[in-house]
Amino acid sequence: MSTAELIEQVLHLKASERYALLELLHQSLDKPDPEIDRAWQEEALRRLTAYDEGRLECVSLEEAFRDL
Numbered sequence: 170m171s172t173a174e175l176i177e178q179v180l181h182l183k184a185s186e187r188y189a190l191l192e193l194l195h196q197s198l199d200k201p202d203p204e205i206d207r208a209w210q211e212e213a214l215r216r217l218t219a220y221d222e223g224r225l226e227c228v229s230l231e232e233a234f235r236d237l
Contacts, residue, residue: 179190219225 179187182190216225220227
């Protein structure tokens, strides 16, 4: 079965069934990736060290979101 055929069949399901499928698909994609987690941990530690050493300037939350 092609992806297009599968999508066509899914669109004919009841809303509650589509929602259950959506949740299942989301859960299958939302898995932790140890490599990404490790990279973010290293980056967070690098930034904290830079802040502690005075090499990183900080701004308030209000200032960070002011131009958004």
